[in-house]
Amino acid sequence: MSKAISSSRVVTGGQVCPATVIYSDISGKILTVIPEILDQGDLLLSQYNVVSYRKLDPLVILPGLVDAHVHLNEPGRTEWEGFATGTQSAASGGVTTVVDMPLNAVPPTTTIENFHLKLEAATGQCWVDTAFWGGLVPTNLDHLVPLIQAGVRGFKGFLMDSGVSEFPMITPAYIEQALQRVKGHSTVLLFHAEMDSECCTHADRPHYDGITDHQAQLLASSPTLQPVEPTVGHISQMAKSPQIQALSLDDEITPLEKAIEENSELKSVDPTAYSSFLASRPDSFEITAISNIINCSKKYPTTPMHIVHLATKEALPMIDYAQKRLNLPLSVETCFHYLTLNSEDIPNGATQFKCCPPIRTDENRKELWHGLQKGIITTVVSDHSPCTPELKGLERGDFFEAWGGISSVGFGLPLLYTEGQKFGVTLVDISKWCCENTAKQVGLEHRKGAIAPGMDADFAIFDPEQHHSVANMRTFFKNKLTAYDGHKVQGRVVETVLRGRSIYALGKGHCDVPMGNLLLEPRRFL
Structure with missing residues (x-):
């Protein structure tokens, strides 16, 4: 039949x-x-x-999207999101496969025991097919091969303090140990590519409104401000324990106040100004990390490496050289927010726009589009990273204190179609970046990412003529907070089909029960 x-x-x-x-x-x-x-x-x-x-x-029939970078936060932080609401959100946007990130769940996916807890939590809750990344942390070398054998698609590590105590950063030397350990296995290593660096010269450093060049250098070099998520302050404590919400905000010093204790020259810095936060995370963080990743790849060129959420145009030339001249197996993703938002338009105190690396200038945004069109950047993902509104600290609007992350799984097709038309981007291009290439990145290209015989019957049914505005309260997220509230887009997913079954229809909602499978087949050798 x-x-x-x-x-x-x-x-x-x-x-x-x-x-x-x-x-x-x-x-x-x-x-x-x-x-x-x-x-x-x-x-x-x-x-x-x-x-x-x-x-x-x-209507347009596209392959179901494969979002290879989603934080579903279960088990352990289901007040932030969860498999049910996160995958419902994915389904509403034509996404038929998500790959869950290893951190922001408690425990993180860094051991085989923790992975079993993750699978137990996910079973019966997923509305789309779901695969999993493992974590690369300083203590889990012995778990890498067992996790590969259990079906983990690859491993993500941080080259800068993640700010999440259960997910410590790694060093380039440790990356080499991991590469040696996984040699001969079909996997990929992924990296949050920010790394402490010698700040650029005054001539190279961009000027940030409201702060001096010297203050920008001090912000970037502050050990208190460098972690990806805050490690000082009330919100940092709330992230560790929701019960702390009852405490007064004034009971904790803020990250910037701590940085001022380190150097009084930061006293005049406004923590609610986005330019202050942007100055604290310069392009050089990404450039230094990517340079180290490329050096590791030169020594172990048989294991693919992947840079997650690239935000800076400045790294494109070195990535291009590594891919084309050195022939290294290096792939790169960017995110919806880096392609559709820019720093000039972010209001003071609007911490819903905070993420790391940060959203940069409009000129930078345009160059990322060009990087995609040239094939330097290979995939586009959401990096859906939700939290509770309290952790965003909207009342104070302090970018240094607020938890980072942007909620956007399921928003990709209309966002990319709307903005991409300005660059001559077609639905074929979007399908390549969000379906075909993401499926290949996660080792599922034999069944996901294309409309062809033998592939899963996963479809996103898209109306490219329908105009609408993103609205927080119309999302399926557990926490109705995004950086896109009121954002006008062209194009809308009207139905999502997973393995031949309609799982979402605009105006009707989701099917009666979750139909997503957990994708645990080991990666194939190419």
């Missing part, structure tokens, strides 16, 4: 073209893709025993 859908606009085989897609209602696999719109009574439909045929013209 099989079903079929068709449209004059199907993204398949590297083009948008008329096609009829026939898929099995039993296996959930695509049986064939016919390059025309079949009539209802066509003989081919009966040959494939098609019992249901939907003509979806003029």
Whole structure:
């Protein structure tokens, strides 16, 4: 028994073209893709025993998106998100596969025992297919191979203090130890690419409104301000223990106040000004980290390396050289927010825009688009990283004190389609960055990321003509807080199909029960 859908606009085989897609209602696999719109009574439909045929013209049929960077925060921090709400949000945006990050859950996915707890929490809760990244921390070398064998897609590590005590940073020397340990196994190492650096010269450093060049250097070199998430202050304590919410904000020193104790020249810095936060995380952090990653890759060129959430245009030339001239297996992602938002438009105190690396200038944003078009940046993901509104500290609007992260899983198609048109980007391009390449990055390209025979029947049904505005209260997130509230976009996902089953329809909502599978098959060797 099989079903079929068709449209004059199907993204398949590297083009948008008329096609009829026939898929099995039993296996959930695509049986064939016919390059025309079949009539209802066509003989081919009966040959494939098609019992249901939907003509979806003029809607676009794309492969289901594969979001390879999502923090679902379960177990342990389900007040922030969770498998149920996070994957419902994904489904509402045409995402049919997510890959859960190892940190912000308690415990993190750094040991085989912790991974089993993660799987237990996820079972029966996922509305889309879900895979998992493991963590790379200073104490878990012996767990890497068992985690690979258990189905983890790869390992993420931080080259700067994550600010999360259960997920410590690693060094380049430790990366080399990990590369030696996983040699001969099919996996990938991912890196949060920020690293303490010698601050750039005055001539190279951008000017930030409201602070002097010297203050910018002091902010970037402050050991209190360098961690990715705050390690000082009330919000840092709340993140560790929600019960602390009852305490007064005034009971804790803020990160900037602590930095001022280190150097009084920072007294005039405004913690609510986005420019102050931006100055504290210069491009040089990313450049230094990426340079170290490339050096490690030179020594161990058989294991793929991946840079998560690239935010700076300044690293594009060195990445391009490593990929094309050195022929290193280095892939790079950027995120919706780095492609659609810019620092000039972020209001003072709007901590819902805080993330690390930070959202940079509009000029920088445009160059990231060009990096995508040149193939230097290979994938686009959400880096969905939610928390409770209290952790964002919106009342005080202190960027140094606020918890970082932007909630956006499921927003990708309309955001990228809207902004991408200004750069000549097509739905084929978006499908390549958000479906095909992300599936390849996570080792699922044999079943995800394309509309082709043998692939999972995962589809995002997209109306490119529908205009709407993102609204916090219309999201499926556990915490209705995003950086996109009121953001106007063109294009909307009207239905999401997972392995041949409709799991979300605009105006109707989600299917009755979660249908997502946990994807634990070991990666294949290319």
